[in-house]
Amino acid sequence: xxxxxxxPAGIKPSTNTYTLxxxxxxxxxxxxxxxxxxxxxxxxxxxxxxxxGILHFQRFFIxxxxxxxxTSEFDGDDDPYLSxxxxxxxxxxxxxxxxxxxxxxxxxxxxxDNRDAFVKFWKDHKVEELLTYSYYPGVTAKEVxxxxxxxxxxxxxxxxxxxxxxxxxxxxxxxxxxxxx
Amino acid sequence: xxxxxxxxxxxxxxxxxxxxxxxYVLLRVDDSRAGREVLRRLLxxxxxxxxxxxxxxxxxVSAALTFQGLKALGVxxxxxxxxxxxxxxxxxxxxxxxxxxxxxxxxxxxSPFGSPDVHxxxxxxxPDAARLEAVFAPAREVLRTMPGVTAIWRQDCHVxxxxxxxxxxxxxxxxxxxxxxxxxxxxxxxPPIKAGEFLLGYPNEFGELPPxxxxxxxxxxxxxxxxxxxxxxxxxxxxxxxxxxxxxxEEERLAAKxxxxxPSGAPLTLAPEQDDPELGADPHRNNDFLYAADDPxxxxxxxxxxxxxxxxxxSKIIGVARLHRVFRRGTAYGPMLPAGVLEDDxxxxxxxxxxxxxxxxxxxxxxxxxxxxxxxxxxxQGEKDPLIGSNDGTGQFTIPREPIRQxxxxxxxxxxxxxxxxxxxxGLRALRWLVALET
Numbered sequence: 001x002x003x004x005x006x007x008p009a010g011i012k013p014s015t016n017t018y019t020l021x022x023x024x025x026x027x028x029x030x031x032x033x034x035x036x037x038x039x040x041x042x043x044x045x046x047x048x049x050x051x052x053g054i055l056h057f058q059r060f061f062i063x064x065x066x067x068x069x070x071t072s073e074f075d076g077d078d079d080p081y082l083s084x085x086x087x088x089x090x091x092x093x094x095x096x097x098x099x100x101x102x103x104x105x106x107x108x109x110x111x112x113d114n115r116d117a118f119v120k121f122w123k124d125h126k127v128e129e130l131l132t133y134s135y136y137p138g139v140t141a142k143e144v145x146x147x148x149x150x151x152x153x154x155x156x157x158x159x160x161x162x163x164x165x166x167x168x169x170x171x172x173x174x175x176x177x178x179x180x181x
Numbered sequence: 182x183x184x185x186x187x188x189x190x191x192x193x194x195x196x197x198x199x200x201x202x203x204x205y206v207l208l209r210v211d212d213s214r215a216g217r218e219v220l221r222r223l224l225x226x227x228x229x230x231x232x233x234x235x236x237x238x239x240x241x242v243s244a245a246l247t248f249q250g251l252k253a254l255g256v257x258x259x260x261x262x263x264x265x266x267x268x269x270x271x272x273x274x275x276x277x278x279x280x281x282x283x284x285x286x287x288x289x290x291x292s293p294f295g296s297p298d299v300h301x302x303x304x305x306x307x308p309d310a311a312r313l314e315a316v317f318a319p320a321r322e323v324l325r326t327m328p329g330v331t332a333i334w335r336q337d338c339h340v341x342x343x344x345x346x347x348x349x350x351x352x353x354x355x356x357x358x359x360x361x362x363x364x365x366x367x368x369x370x371x372p373p374i375k376a377g378e379f380l381l382g383y384p385n386e387f388g389e390l391p392p393x394x395x396x397x398x399x400x401x402x403x404x405x406x407x408x409x410x411x412x413x414x415x416x417x418x419x420x421x422x423x424x425x426x427x428x429x430x431e432e433e434r435l436a437a438k439x440x441x442x443x444p445s446g447a448p449l450t451l452a453p454e455q456d457d458p459e460l461g462a463d464p465h466r467n468n469d470f471l472y473a474a475d476d477p478x479x480x481x482x483x484x485x486x487x488x489x490x491x492x493x494x495x496s497k498i499i500g501v502a503r504l505h506r507v508f509r510r511g512t513a514y515g516p517m518l519p520a521g522v523l524e525d526d527x528x529x530x531x532x533x534x535x536x537x538x539x540x541x542x543x544x545x546x547x548x549x550x551x552x553x554x555x556x557x558x559x560x561x562q563g564e565k566d567p568l569i570g571s572n573d574g575t576g577q578f579t580i581p582r583e584p585i586r587q588x589x590x591x592x593x594x595x596x597x598x599x600x601x602x603x604x605x606x607x608g609l610r611a612l613r614w615l616v617a618l619e620t
Contacts, residue, residue: 053560054499076499076557080550083543084500087387115387142560 015056015134019071019127022106029065032105036060039098048089048099054081056141060102068106070099075140086118154178184230184361184376184383188402188608191228192243192304200342202313203306203512204335205408205533207293210300212329213255213620219330220244220254221616222323223303226316229609230362241306242316244612245406245604247271250300255620256399263395264605267541268405271297272601279546280554280571285598291410293333294600301330302408302604304535306512336410338512338533343462344446346513347413347530348568348595349520350436351446351461355468355492357506367468371494374506380404381539386504391539394605399615402608407536407545409601411569415518416525418595423523425589435589438580439567441488449482450475472496479581484559487568490552499558500551507544508537531599541603569596 024032039045049055058072089099090112103109103121110117136144157163158179167176210216226242246254248269252261267275273287273295281287287295303320307313324332346352358366358373361383366373377385381393382401393400418436426432433456437443443452445461450470452460460466473495476482482489484496493502515530538544551557554571556564565571567578567589576592607615 053497054557076551076555080547081500083387083504087501087504113389115389116392138562140557140560140562143562146560 015073015075015137015140016077017071017073017129017132019069019129020122020125021067021069021127022103022108022125024062024066024068024106028105029062032062032068032102035098035101035105039101045098054141056144060098068102070102073134075142082119082122083115086115090118184359184380185402185608186231186362187229188610189230189380190243190606190609191230191241192306192606197241197306197340198308199340199344201306201308202310202337202339203304204313204317204337206303206305206332207299207334208301208303208324209293209298209331209333210250210253210329211331213253213618215327215329216250216254216300217616217618219301219323219327220612223320224609224612224616227609227612243304243606245302245606246615247299247302247602247604249297251605253300254615255618256615257620260395260399265392265405265541267546268603268605272407272409272603275546276598279549281598281601282571283573284594285571290598290600291334294410294602298333299602302406302602336514336533338514340512345444345517346511346532347415347515347517348418348440349415349517350440350442350444352532353509353511354442354446354464355488356508359508367464368494369469370471374503377539378506378544379508379537379539385539396614399607399611401611403611404537404539404606405541405545406604406606407534407538407541407601408604409534409536410514410531410599411534412529412531412597412599414525414593414595414597415530416523417593419518419523421593421595435580438483438486439578439589441482441486448488449486453481470494480583483578483580485556485561485564485567485578487566490559490566491548493552493559496559505544505547505552506538507548510535510537529599531596537606565592567592570594 045060046058049058054075056073056075058070060068060070062068100112104111108121108124110121112118139147154175157166160166163179166172167179208216208219210219223242223244227244228241248261248264248271251264261269272279272281273290276282276285276287293299305313305316307316321332324330340353344351344353355368356366357371358364358368359376359379360373361376375386375388376383377389377391381391381403382397383390385391394403422432422436426435433444437449437456442448443456443461445456445458446467447457447461448467448470450472451457451466471494472482472489477497479485479489484490489496492506496502511532511534513530513532515528518526518528518530536545553566553569556562561579564577564579567576570576570592572592572594574591574593576590578589578592580587580589
């Protein structure tokens with residue numbers, strides 16, 4: 001039985017959460033922390049998300065100094081895009097990123113030259129979610145950004161001295177309803 | 182890396198010169214020895230890619246096998262088990278996932294599609310009907326004397342000199358260049374794709390050798406085909422355009438926005454306002470374009486238009502477009518619906534599509550699920566391909582336009598799947614191995 005919240009109006013929620021967990025190789029915690037610090041300083045964690053355009057949030061954390069956990073909200077199913085993710089994030093190249101640098105310090109990481117092994121690693125270490133909720137289900141990361149751009153534009157319209165007169169047109173009725181606050 | 186062109190079946194790589202007529206035939210093998218004997222006799226007629234057959238002289242013949250066919254021919258179990266899951270299951274078993282639902286569902290497919298009886302697929306293409314029959318006459322004779330193999334389906338097809346498909350649009354204008362094949366693609370701005378995306382035994386776009394069926398002699402230089410018979414609802418297409426446009430010029434504009442090219446083949450990106458037949462007919466120019474610099478928002482060619490979905494080039498999409506590139510061949514069947522006719526005449530007309538690639542899941546199936554029946558990858562959640570998507574009368578298509586975008590609504594399906602199957606097209610050495618099996 002699915003524990004995913006159903007979006008209003010029967011929209012199939014396109015946003016999924018996924019979580020990966022793996023045991024850190026004993027003695028490698030220090031190196032892992034260095035990778036995280038480097039990414040934080042350079043601001044590169046998230047570079048891949050900017051390119052892919054489907055990740056809402058992503059985070060790494062460590063439990064008990066023993067386990068590395070990665071969790072993210074992602075539009076669509078991760079399965080079809082694993083190859084693309086592998087190509088961009090795992091194989092050396094312009095977008096080779098933190099993801100690969102971090103997982104190499106965990107047990108059983110297959111390295112960055114075998115797509116099938118990477119896919120198997122992903123599936124083996126994926127954690128099935130128990131309960132999930134979204135405040136805006138069924139909305140993609142791109143739509144969120146678009147909505148924010150529209151909001152920004154709308155707010156600057158409202159700042160115009162003639163805004164009230166402009167919004168009087170019947171076609172703009174629904175926008176006018178949002179103008180008061 | 183040089184390809185072993187002499188081992189690769191001709192049909193896997195080379196485009197046929199136009200015009201041509203052809204036929205696709207499906208065989209059922211009831212006796213494995215008889216099946217292998219038919220293949221043995223077929224072998225000499227299969228051109229190889231190192232010396233593409235003189236197009237004026239003869240028919241080009243290609244042969245491919247389904248998973249059930251390999252089984253019927255006596256391929257050992259451990260070899261069968263080494264084939265990818267999608268190929269083993271066959272297209273019908275994966276129909277729901279691929280969007281073949283409703284009228285396109287396998288229960289409505291034309292026999293023998295969807296059944297385990299489809300074993301060997303043969304395509305023969307020739308400059309004219311006489312030369313096509315010159316291939317089939319002796320083949321029919323062979324089958325007559327071999328009760329263990331039966332021809333169970335044939336579809337005649339053609340590609341006219343102007344490349345027009347049943348919708349009246351020039352088709353098949355874009356194919357990738359394959360590294361090491363000596364064959365240029367038709368877009369000078371697109372770097373060649375790694376051979377391993379289309380042929381087994383060569384490095385792919387990850388720089389890895391794609392998984393190959395065992396034994397190596399069977400897998401090497403082979404490739405996978407996804408074959409589909411697609412019925413085109415040309416009358417419904419014309420009715421939709423008529424109902425959504427104010428006049429013939431607007432109808433033509435809407436049609437071009439849906440397809441991404443004008444009927445002549447001129448791409449919207451290079452001819453945004455009106456058709457340019459000279460451009461459409463010029464193979465050196467009609468595919469020489471990219472999207473990102475010139476048309477990032479789709480104001481010329483909508484992101485969701487058919488050609489931009491099927492081949493996003495350098496558009497900003499989710500994922501890496503180069504990982505989902507296919508080679509495809511489309512041939513038309515049935516007569517054209519006469520110009521100006523909006524009523525369906527009940528005649529079956531459409532396209533037999535063949536997709537060629539080394540990874541059915543990552544290429545053919547991915548494109549269907551993520552680029553045809555989904556708009557997530559271009560940020561148009563809820564929109565499907567307006568031409569070939571499995572729309573149900575409620576489909577929507579956004580056409581970027583200044584100042585206000587245009588939204589087409591109520592899109593029905595214009596293409597219905599009448600049948601489909603996955604095939605493996607072996608190299609010539611592999612076929613000789615198959616023929617020599619003693620099971």
